Amino acid sequence: MEFVQKLLRRVLLAVFSLFVIVTITFFLMNLIPGDPFMSEKATPEIRAELRAKYGLDQPIYVQYVRYLKGLVHGDMGNSYILQKGRAIASIVTESFAVSMKLGIRALLVAVFLGIPIGCIAGLWKGKVIDGFVRVFSAIGISVPGYVIAATLMLILSVQFGLLPISYNKPGGSVMPIIVLAMYPTCYLIRLTRASILEVLNQDYLRTERSKGMSEFIVIFVHALKNSLIPIVTYLGPLTASVLTGGFVAESVFNVPGLGRYFVTAVQNRDYTLIMGTTIFYAALIIFMNLVCDVLYQIVDPRIKIN
Amino acid sequence: MKKKLISLILCLALAVTAFAACGKKADDTSSSGTEGTTETTTDTAETTEATAEKISFAVTGGGEDAMDVNPQSSGTLLGLSACRHLYEGLYKLDKDGNISLAQAASAETSDDGLTWTFTLRDDITWSDGQAVTAEDFTYGWQYLVDFSGDYSSLLEMIKEAKAVDEKTIEVTLAYPCAYLPSVLAFPSAYPARKDYVEQYGDAYATDPEKSVYNGAYEMTSWTHQESVVMTAREDYYDYANITAGEITWDLMTETSTMLASYKSGDIIYSDSYPDAEAASLTEDLGYASGYNNYCAMFNVSESGPDVLKDVKVRKALSLAIDRQRIADIRGIDDELAYTYSPSGLYNSAGEDFIDTVTPWYDVDAYEANCEEAKALLKEAGYEGGKGFPALNYIVGNEDRKTIAEAVIGDWKDVLGIDTITVEIVDGFFAQRSSKDYDIAYFGWFMDYVDISNMLYTMVSGVSDSGFSNADYDAAYEAATSSPDEATQWENYAKCEAILAEEVPVAPILHSTNSYLFNKAEYDGLVYYCGNYYFGYVTKK
Numbered sequence: 001m002e003f004v005q006k007l008l009r010r011v012l013l014a015v016f017s018l019f020v021i022v023t024i025t026f027f028l029m030n031l032i033p034g035d036p037f038m039s040e041k042a043t044p045e046i047r048a049e050l051r052a053k054y055g056l057d058q059p060i061y062v063q064y065v066r067y068l069k070g071l072v073h074g075d076m077g078n079s080y081i082l083q084k085g086r087a088i089a090s091i092v093t094e095s096f097a098v099s100m101k102l103g104i105r106a107l108l109v110a111v112f113l114g115i116p117i118g119c120i121a122g123l124w125k126g127k128v129i130d131g132f133v134r135v136f137s138a139i140g141i142s143v144p145g146y147v148i149a150a151t152l153m154l155i156l157s158v159q160f161g162l163l164p165i166s167y168n169k170p171g172g173s174v175m176p177i178i179v180l181a182m183y184p185t186c187y188l189i190r191l192t193r194a195s196i197l198e199v200l201n202q203d204y205l206r207t208e209r210s211k212g213m214s215e216f217i218v219i220f221v222h223a224l225k226n227s228l229i230p231i232v233t234y235l236g237p238l239t240a241s242v243l244t245g246g247f248v249a250e251s252v253f254n255v256p257g258l259g260r261y262f263v264t265a266v267q268n269r270d271y272t273l274i275m276g277t278t279i280f281y282a283a284l285i286i287f288m289n290l291v292c293d294v295l296y297q298i299v300d301p302r303i304k305i306n
Numbered sequence: 307m308k309k310k311l312i313s314l315i316l317c318l319a320l321a322v323t324a325f326a327a328c329g330k331k332a333d334d335t336s337s338s339g340t341e342g343t344t345e346t347t348t349d350t351a352e353t354t355e356a357t358a359e360k361i362s363f364a365v366t367g368g369g370e371d372a373m374d375v376n377p378q379s380s381g382t383l384l385g386l387s388a389c390r391h392l393y394e395g396l397y398k399l400d401k402d403g404n405i406s407l408a409q410a411a412s413a414e415t416s417d418d419g420l421t422w423t424f425t426l427r428d429d430i431t432w433s434d435g436q437a438v439t440a441e442d443f444t445y446g447w448q449y450l451v452d453f454s455g456d457y458s459s460l461l462e463m464i465k466e467a468k469a470v471d472e473k474t475i476e477v478t479l480a481y482p483c484a485y486l487p488s489v490l491a492f493p494s495a496y497p498a499r500k501d502y503v504e505q506y507g508d509a510y511a512t513d514p515e516k517s518v519y520n521g522a523y524e525m526t527s528w529t530h531q532e533s534v535v536m537t538a539r540e541d542y543y544d545y546a547n548i549t550a551g552e553i554t555w556d557l558m559t560e561t562s563t564m565l566a567s568y569k570s571g572d573i574i575y576s577d578s579y580p581d582a583e584a585a586s587l588t589e590d591l592g593y594a595s596g597y598n599n600y601c602a603m604f605n606v607s608e609s610g611p612d613v614l615k616d617v618k619v620r621k622a623l624s625l626a627i628d629r630q631r632i633a634d635i636r637g638i639d640d641e642l643a644y645t646y647s648p649s650g651l652y653n654s655a656g657e658d659f660i661d662t663v664t665p666w667y668d669v670d671a672y673e674a675n676c677e678e679a680k681a682l683l684k685e686a687g688y689e690g691g692k693g694f695p696a697l698n699y700i701v702g703n704e705d706r707k708t709i710a711e712a713v714i715g716d717w718k719d720v721l722g723i724d725t726i727t728v729e730i731v732d733g734f735f736a737q738r739s740s741k742d743y744d745i746a747y748f749g750w751f752m753d754y755v756d757i758s759n760m761l762y763t764m765v766s767g768v769s770d771s772g773f774s775n776a777d778y779d780a781a782y783e784a785a786t787s788s789p790d791e792a793t794q795w796e797n798y799a800k801c802e803a804i805l806a807e808e809v810p811v812a813p814i815l816h817s818t819n820s821y822l823f824n825k826a827e828y829d830g831l832v833y834y835c836g837n838y839y840f841g842y843v844t845k846k
Binding site for chain 1: 370379455529558562731733
């Protein structure tokens with residue numbers, strides 16, 4: 001019962017956070033100079049007409065109230081520029097479906113490669129394999145996604161013709177997945193390695209060993225479980241960010257996902273789309289953090305939700 | 307350092323191949339799959355040449371944001387080009403890039419040039435089978451005016467347009483506009499189906515099922531952000547001459563992706579490519595007259611700085627620009643500007659307009675121009691740049707900032723003016739049109755090939771420079787209202803002369819358009835004012 005109550009409180013808090021985010025984004029967005037209707041060919045009269053048509057000529061608080069009203073009724077408006085005339089809700093859901101499909105696979109790659117490799121590096125600390133893993137993960141973390149994407153494209157597509165560049169061709173999802181998974185995989189490797197090293201020095205493991213417990217159980221049941229806590233913390237926001245796609249991977253490989261809108265919507269002052277993507281991303285992060293908190297309790301019963 | 311970088315990339319490549327192993331199966335099928343299809347296309351093209359089998363290919367011209375296929379709202383080169391495939395006006399671009407009759411079978415002009423009567427072809431239909439009627443055109447034009455898009459004032463020469471019967475349109479003009487065919491061939495002047503526009507409102511033409519098409523192609527699918535597929539319509543009256551059966555428009559935003567896709571053979575045309583690669587692509591690049599200008603615009607309006615109200619200062623600033631150096635910086639073979647209008651605007655005798663006007667200055671005599679500029683500045687009271695007030699020079703992006711900085715560099719070196727600063731501003735166009743600047747970038751890309759389209763931009767009340775000159779307006783009006791070519795050209799030349807005298811803008815360059823096109827294997831691309839048409843593309 002106490003758990004349900006606390007969960008409810010967290011949900012209410014989440015709704016409040018979302019409201020704050022909507023408000024801040026709305027006003028910040030309107031502070032950027034320019035409007036969605038900037039072009040060489042548009043005359044001032046036409047721009048004024050367009051502003052009037054979309055109600056952008058009204059005072060900012062009127063626009064804000066109108067937007068909130070729409071939002072409460074589930075209406076996020078239509079895109080002004082990037083997909084002119086299409087409803088934001090359908091743009092976001094359609095492109096999120098694509099990003100999520102890629103994101104889940106990238107996440108699986110990151111988790112199933114990152115955690116085991118991190119463990120190995122930690123257990124064989126100072127050995128050749130550890131050195132190799134550390135160099136690899138350092139490169140993966142520090143090389144920007146754009147370079148990785150361009151290098152992959154150059155080698156695998158242009159030079160050897162092994163993989164198609166565009167996402168919509170068979171096999172086209174391989175490179176975006178690699179680009180998306182690269183950073184989180186390497187980050188997870190380092191995180192797991194550090195975490196394992198810390199846990200291995202704990203007294204209770206020495207106690208277990210001295211009691212004659214097998215090394216396998218000591219490491220894979222007790223050490224690993226306890227070293228997962230910082231990883232779970234990281235997995236929440238990671239999931240949210242990987243699922244919503246990456247700007248680089250999506251624009252380079254032509255993926256019709258959500259990721260690129262975070263940048264292009266702002267560049268084009270596509271107000272309704274800026275709001276739509278921000279709200280969606282914020283909601284996803286808040287939700288993932290909630291899920292993480294629940295997961296904590298399973299991993300470590302000492303942590304209570306709140 | 308370089309070695310380190312290479313080894314780093316190699317390390318990455320190794321790591322990546324390890325990763326990619328899981329995806330190997332997919333690659334094998336994909337690559338053989340693609341090859342397979344290309345081969346079949348080649349085979350059929352070779353064996354059935356006599357029966358003119360249609361070919362399929364993919365192209366790119368930009369991303370989803372530029373793919374606006376509502377002809378009345380579209381304003382991007384990609385959107386307009388796509389519209390030219392899906393819809394058709396009374397006139398169209400033909401195989402040779404000329405304007406010729408399309409949905410209209412005939413056009414008759416009254417003696418005073420004010421009344422045009424168009425008779426539609428009998429064999430034109432929309433993609434849902436309905437006949438294209440005169441009313442579809444008059445409705446489309448009204449929709450354009452009501453829509454308030456970039457081109458809402460395109461048809462301002464039309465006083466009244468009437469659908470006399472199903473197949474006849476009578477157009478009354480405000481002035482005899484000899485270039486009307488060029489205007490009517492522009493996508494904004496295409497017909498629109500009232501029932502679709504009214505049913506879908508702002509969402510009209512945002513998905514294949516939300517529009518009908520009267521052009522050579524219909525849209526068969528639109529995977530948003532990914533690609534648009536167009537298929538040639540068998541009931542299009544000129545279907546027999548259309549050689550491209552299916553065109554896939556990949557929606558790409560990154561120029562490096564466009565180039566890589568072009569190089570790997572996925573696409574045969576790309577509207578853009580990374581500028582830095584131009585030198586290595588000479589085999590693949592096509593060039594076309596850009597029909598544009600690239601200028602530095604002076605704010606000569608009331609709100610502009612006093613120093614720029616002195617024509618001597620403006621002239622000095624214009625003369626001191628080293629246009630050759632700027633062309634070298636851009637490195638894409640621009641023409642150096644010595645008039646406001648670009649080259650390539652021919653009359654019926656085949657003369658180029660800019661050859662018939664007096665050049666503003668001798669563009670090749672830069673040193674002499676510099677001397678004249680210094681003298682003018684001295685006369686204006688700012689000898690050696692002394693006492694020249696601080697001015698800002700606004701631009702909209704990084705590329706234009708590079709050019710603007712080169713320009714102020716000349717002003718500093720030649721004239722000693724070091725008080726002008728360049729600034730990239732957000733909301734550039736809005737700021738320029740509200741005349742909140744001293745000097746600004748200005749560039750105009752013509753919509754159709756007629757001098758009026760370029761000179762219109764300096765008419766009083768239109769120009770962002772705040773330039774307002776009764777003689778200019780009178781000459782412009784005399785030109786556009788005359789049906790006689792000689793009178794038109796005489797007056798257009800007068801407009802140029804007034805601009806040369808007043809220098810509200812300093813023309814710098816006329817840029818050449820370039821694009822990637824697989825010339826080795828394909829032929830028949832039609833390119834016009836930055837718009838492209840693939841319907842007549844054939845395989846060599």
